[in-house]
Amino acid sequence: MTLIDFPAPPASADALAPSATESVCPVCLATVPAERCVEGDAIVLVKTCPDHGSFSAPVWRGLASHRAWSAASVAAARPRAVATPVERGCPHDCGLCADHRQQSCCVLLEVTSRCDLACPVCYAAVGQGGRDLSLAEIDARLDTLVAAGGQVHVQLSGGEPTIRDDLPEIVRRIRARGFDFVQINSNGVRLACDPDYLRDLVAAGLDCVFLQFDGVDDGVHRALRGARLMRLKARAIAACGEAGVGVVLVPTVVPGVNDGQIGAIVDFAIAHMPTVRAVHFQPVAHFGRCRGEPATAARITLPEIVEALVAHAGGALRFEDFRAGSAENPFCSFSGRFRVDDAGRLAPRPGMRAACCGTPAPAVTTSCCGGAADDGSVRASPDVARARRAVAGQWTLPPAAAEGPRDGFDAVLVDRARTLGLSGMAFQDAWTLDLERLRSCHVHVVADGGRLIPFCAYNLTATDGRSLYRSPAEAGA
Numbered sequence: 001m002t003l004i005d006f007p008a009p010p011a012s013a014d015a016l017a018p019s020a021t022e023s024v025c026p027v028c029l030a031t032v033p034a035e036r037c038v039e040g041d042a043i044v045l046v047k048t049c050p051d052h053g054s055f056s057a058p059v060w061r062g063l064a065s066h067r068a069w070s071a072a073s074v075a076a077a078r079p080r081a082v083a084t085p086v087e088r089g090c091p092h093d094c095g096l097c098a099d100h101r102q103q104s105c106c107v108l109l110e111v112t113s114r115c116d117l118a119c120p121v122c123y124a125a126v127g128q129g130g131r132d133l134s135l136a137e138i139d140a141r142l143d144t145l146v147a148a149g150g151q152v153h154v155q156l157s158g159g160e161p162t163i164r165d166d167l168p169e170i171v172r173r174i175r176a177r178g179f180d181f182v183q184i185n186s187n188g189v190r191l192a193c194d195p196d197y198l199r200d201l202v203a204a205g206l207d208c209v210f211l212q213f214d215g216v217d218d219g220v221h222r223a224l225r226g227a228r229l230m231r232l233k234a235r236a237i238a239a240c241g242e243a244g245v246g247v248v249l250v251p252t253v254v255p256g257v258n259d260g261q262i263g264a265i266v267d268f269a270i271a272h273m274p275t276v277r278a279v280h281f282q283p284v285a286h287f288g289r290c291r292g293e294p295a296t297a298a299r300i301t302l303p304e305i306v307e308a309l310v311a312h313a314g315g316a317l318r319f320e321d322f323r324a325g326s327a328e329n330p331f332c333s334f335s336g337r338f339r340v341d342d343a344g345r346l347a348p349r350p351g352m353r354a355a356c357c358g359t360p361a362p363a364v365t366t367s368c369c370g371g372a373a374d375d376g377s378v379r380a381s382p383d384v385a386r387a388r389r390a391v392a393g394q395w396t397l398p399p400a401a402a403e404g405p406r407d408g409f410d411a412v413l414v415d416r417a418r419t420l421g422l423s424g425m426a427f428q429d430a431w432t433l434d435l436e437r438l439r440s441c442h443v444h445v446v447a448d449g450g451r452l453i454p455f456c457a458y459n460l461t462a463t464d465g466r467s468l469y470r471s472p473a474e475a476g477a
Contacts, residue, residue, distance in 0.1 A: 024091065025049035026293065026430035029462050031089055034434070038063065042301075045432055057431040058296060060331060062303040065319060072323075072330035076101040076440060080149040083451050090435045091460065091468065095451040096444070102327060104452055105442035107152045108185070109141055111170060112159040117187055119225045121252055123288040123427070123459050124159065124470070132164055135173075141446045142177055148452065153181040155210065162190040162197070171204035183208035183395070185250075187225070188236030195239050202243045208395045209240055210280070213249040215258040216268050223257050241275035246397035248277055248421075254284045255300045262305060263312030269420060270344050277395045278421030281305050285427040287461040293431065302334055302426050309422060313346050321348040322422070329437040335423035337394065339415075349419065394421050428456040430463070 023034035023045060034047035036059070043060040060066050080103055084095025093099075113130030115122075133141075145152060154174050161167055161184050174182050184201070188211050191198050213233055214224045221229040240247045249269055253259055262281070269276045283300045284290060303319075310317050317338070324330035338346040398416040428437065433456065441454035447469065458469045 021045075022090070022435040023047045023433050024430055024435075024460070025052050026055055027052040027463050029430065029460065029466070029468060031092070031435070036434070045434060055293075055431055057294075058299050058301060059426075059432050059434070060303060061301045062307070065303045065306075066331075069324050069330045073326060075326055077103050079103055079452075081147060091433070091438055091454075091457040094453040094457050094469065096453075099439060100441075100454075101439045102442045103150065104145075104148065104152045104444045105327060106155055106444075107145060107452065108155045108157045108443070108445045108455065109138070109174075110157050110159065110445065111138060111161050111167070112164055114163050115158065115160040115187075116163055116189055117160070117225055117227060119289070121224045121254065121284060121290050123285065123290075130159060135166070135169070137448075138170055139173065140450075141448075142174060144446055144450045144452070145179070146177055147450075151178075151180065153183065154179050155183050155185055157185040160187055160189075162186050165197075168197075168200040168204040171201060171206050175205040181207050183210055183248075185210040185212075186236075187212045187229070188233055189229075191239055192232040192235035195243070198239050198243045198245075202245050206245055208277070209236075209245055209247045210250050211236060211240075211247050212252075213265065214251045214254075215261045216264045217261075220258045220261065224252060224254060237272050237275055241272075241397070244397055246277040246395050247272075247275055248395055249279045250282060251279070252282050252284055253300050253305060255298055259300055259304075259308070262308040266309065266312060266346075266420075266422065267344070270340055270346075273340060273420060274417035275397060276420075277397065278423060280421075281424035283424070283426050285456075285459075286429040286431065287459050292463065299432075302331070302424050305424050306334055316346050317348060327440075327442050329434075329440040331426070332437055332440070333423065333425040335421065337419055337421050340418050340420055346420070394419065427459070430460055433460065 018038070019036045021034050021036060022031055024030060025032050025047070028049065028051060030049065032047050032049050034045055037044050037046050039058075041061060041063050042058045043063075043066055044056050045059050046054070046056045048054040079096040079100050082096060082098045084093050084097045086093050086097050086099050090097075090099060110124070110133075112132045113124070114132065145154070156167065156170065164170070167184070171182050182205055184206065186209055188209070191209065211233065212225070214220050216230070218228040218230045221227060237247055249265060251258065251262075251265055253262065265279060269279050283302065283305065284298075286292070286294045306319055306322050309322075310319055321338075322334045322336040325333045325335065337349050339349055340346060394416075425443075428434065438454055438456055441456060443455040444452040445455055445458040447453050447458065453469055459467070460469070461467050
């Protein structure tokens, strides 16, 4: 099986030498040449628009880790279905187009543009307005995924998906089409207050809750979400445990607001295992409601989050215990799985290598969700199937192991219950967008017209709020 259908970028003799790529102008979103340059201990993306001038933004702080991660292997694979022709070039032809270098792994289905919060930080800029997709529209988008072929993980998002009373029916429709992993991206408000609704979701086939969780006190939640939410977050996690569904805590990390709580969030996760299966950190990206050119100090990069995790572990973890994903561009994400002992201390799991979505895989390079056969047809590989099963194994809540003497299966359940995933993904905005990275994106949004659009392209906004793909109706405007 040939996994790489596109040539990998040539390795530089000096991984830290300036290298050329393409980006967009933050003002007009036109494609412009760009360069990755070294400034002090950082990699900075520098570009110039002939109409709007020059822009620069740090994308990686830590030259030693950048050099190491530059050597990571990337398994590219042709999209299973090409929906749009290449006319204007990346990022203006998303659908996916023939130039895209990775298949879908996790696909977001935005079922509503309404929300019950008005967060100061929101990539979709949603609010009380907006509308729900009809069930017919949802069916059409699910049929798009079926036609594209292959298994993907489906994440129900919005807006706030739990604002819909019929969300359990939507989960059932996803399951009926053969998709075997369904998660919701939620603020947790309704999950905390309506246990019957949560039980209905689980009965319909919900596997996992991606829970917005920015910190361990109400000061952080008020700053980023505009409300006191800490008690509701804890209630939502408890309700998920009672309903038998796993939780991934998802902090948006904003310098000066909650970057000092990275370790405390991990401690909270450990205290709420096994219901909490993982923590997935996301550095703030400046799109949606978070507009305007950010100061350099307003940026936090993935290696800084890893360094904070290592420092908090007090010597139990090393930077080398975290790995880049093997399907997306290596500078898009990190992940690691760690065993938690009875005292709440983290230790790396030996013999594991990170794959996509924060999951372990054999120590080989595999594509996230499929590859190309030697005859040019597209099919999933056994390695991919193993990686996808590992995602479900980490993010779903394991059943309780039997009391007393344990057989082999019980020992596996205990091991799963004591394993915590720590991962992160850096979404790109108009200042940091590197089109080489975007072409390798495997997190897609299923949009109208039968298109699959990379997440960062779908949510990309200019300085005035204009979007390439998200319509004003979808943003609740």
